[in-house]
Amino acid sequence: MECPAMGNAESGVSPDYMARLSSDEQAQIQYRFEYLCQSRNTRAEKSLGFKAFQEECLKCHLTGSMCRRIFRTMQSKNPTGKANPPSPEITEEQFTMFIVHVLRGTEEEKGLLVTSMIFPNRETVRGEEVQEFLEDLICGVIYVLLKNNTIRGWRMGNTRNCKLESVYLAEQLLSQLRSASGSTLEEEEERLNYYYPQDSIMDWLCRTPLVSVLLRITVTVGLSVLKNSTEQQQDVRSLFPTCKMGNWADCRSLLDFPSIIFLNFHLPAEMQHRWCLLFSTQVYGMSFIQLCTHLVDKGPTLLVLRDTNGFIFGGFASPNWEVKPHFQGDNKCFLFTIFPKFGIYTSTGRNEQYMYLNDGIQEDPKGLGMGGDLGCFGLWIDQDFRNGHSKAKKLCTTYNSPRLSAREDFTIDSMEVWQVGKIPEQLQVKKECPGPRPEAQEVKVQMED
Template sequence: MGNAESSGYQRRVARVPPAELADIERSFTNVTRNPGKKCAELTAFQDSIGNSLPGSASRRIFHGIQSVNITGKTAASSAEVTREQFVVFIIDLLRGTAEEKSAAITPMIRADNSEQVTGPQVQQFLEDLIGATIHVLRQQNALSGWSIENTRDLDSGIRTLATQLMSPLNSPNGGQSLEAPELSSSPISSVAMEDWLYKVPIISTFLRVVITLGLSILRENLEGQKDVSRLVPRCRRGRAPSFTSLLDLPAIMYLNSHLPSDMQHKWRLLFSTQVHGESFSQLCGQLVDQGPSLLVLRDSGGFIFGGFASQNWEVKPQFQGDSRCFLFTVLPRLDVFAYTGYNDHYMYLNHSQQTMPNGLGMGGQHHYFGLWIDSNFGKGHSKAKPRSTTYNSPQLSAGEEFSIDSMEVWALGDLPEELQAKNKRSILDVDPEAQALLEMTGRTRQSDGLRDKDDDGT
């Protein structure tokens, strides 16, 4: 190797342990199917991958490898990639600086050999990347209990997430985030690309999952295993195996990435109007003493939104929770709205009070919640003029006042030990008045017999 090649290549390989370097080189040997061969063409590359990755993803990866310049000198383009290019590309994606990652990703976005990166190219790259991530997780049986069939439409979810991930790309004037049509007329600079990758770390997570699982590189690496668990929590539906979630897989991955790390590994279905019916008492009975949770609603206008409750819900006429709580929207757009510091009105749950509002709320203030579900189940509001004070969230629902079409609640992570003794108790068990009211209306206790132990007994 020449000095330039040596400095570039050796600097990369010095970042990984010898065993990892050997694994990366072994992967290239699998591509060439010949230990002595130093180059590989696209056809051989795709043949070695087979069905592990979609064709669009394998072509983008190959183009990224092709674009690696080992020597730093201008070289004629080649239809082949070398072992050194392959090694540098993988290390830059997995261990590189922001500048190196951007240099590796930019040719993958610019797959048509154009000189500039534009908004539509980024959108298509993200759609391919998200689709490839789900594809490889499905191929490796790593969807952790989720399925394409038991979630919302995948294609629309991919487009929605791709659009959301583009939002931090700023205009050349440093102003507001641009919409995709505006980006189409403006080239995106390398500095903007680096800043974008820093602001949106889930993109690097997607790439690591696609590379490690799709190319069978460092699959046993602990960091790679954490990437998968951060993206896809284990799904436990209890006794509702045919339940179809309001969320799609891209939204699940996006929302899970915003949860505290100790809550990302498992979601357990607590409540669904599909299973438990439309009853505030049923909601409370399934929700109370179950630890942190994620609430998801679809209103009659088709909007999907909800909130993350970072602490255990309690029935009391005071606000509860902490600054980790957030509100979110899934449809028609995907976004998360975090705590502003304005007030501590994170969570509220109350019933059977004459002087205080009865229902479940998050953010804002009494009668003007960012998200409110009335104790007269089926009705709610999302009031923001123009934003909710607690979470800086806009109106989440189609109308300020809304009717609930469907709702589901997920318990997150492991149930704290102090709540395990209570986790089978319904609010109806300790509130005779609520139970009597339910019986007077002719309804049965739908929560009876529906609770199920998780795989770890919680």
């Protein structure tokens, strides 16, 4: 429940923290805390126990695990600076300080806060504990946004694999953590068993902004405070684009919510607000001609493939695709994997061989490619549309990407193409994307068993 503008709010919180909030934000936070207390008939005490806190937050669809993490972290906040034992209830000052640190905290404050949410009262946290925290955070964000009808135009028809994909995304985020010496731990078992100091957590949060965005959304929507702010709406848009295409309701996308979060967050900001499904083999079959028809002159696009071994991968093309027998594109392009692991592979700057699409010149390779060189691409789809290849690192100097597919030479199982952002005006023929079923309303996001 949001409050109306209430002017300046008086509080016992240190002015140093309150100075980071506008008067309207202060009023909204105060109103929300008083509402929580009032709903449990404890307004006179101006403090809140865990049971009452959880009951109210569950109404906003905050998950139980995140309720516990948030409440115990609020308990650890000490506005007075005195060495008092923690109280079983939280005060308005603790509630406000927690929100300030989440939304406007310094690097040190955010590092201490996240460390406390992972495991309280410890100066180091184990990699396995960080992994569990990330899984809670990712699943919590998806759940709270779904239940609050914040995800626009998407719906999850089958959520059985969402938890699994959340694990994979958590693993990718954990892989960005560095040891106390600043080195990256390559082996998964080593990452899970390593104890990371607070300095490592602070550095990680700076280099991995997706974690902070997930936390901000969890707090603003899950606690129903400041959730209509411009910053919060920008955070949501960076994770979930609006799905404007309404003619593909029966299609089963290769993507699910964790992979949409991962890919959209890595797109340029001006392309994050809108996705539109242009092509799917479920509708158009395994046709290179149909692919080109629905790909060329459509602006920036995401290509998503699944090979017959179940690996899911693809590429982002920042500029418009054109059919011509030489490379095109710019350094915003990248390759990616989303199953069995998440990964983004951006331009190395070593060459400009970002994109290639040829359907006519006989002496040159005919098909679609990204990165690498003629006949040796980071991602290649042959004109026959059945076969492709993915060359690794030394052979794909454009993106320094590993092999994306299960095997270097792969067979395509299915493919889809998403237009992202706004179609450039010079290319825009219709305001809405085309589609074969005008009666449908939304795109289902489903993962197959």
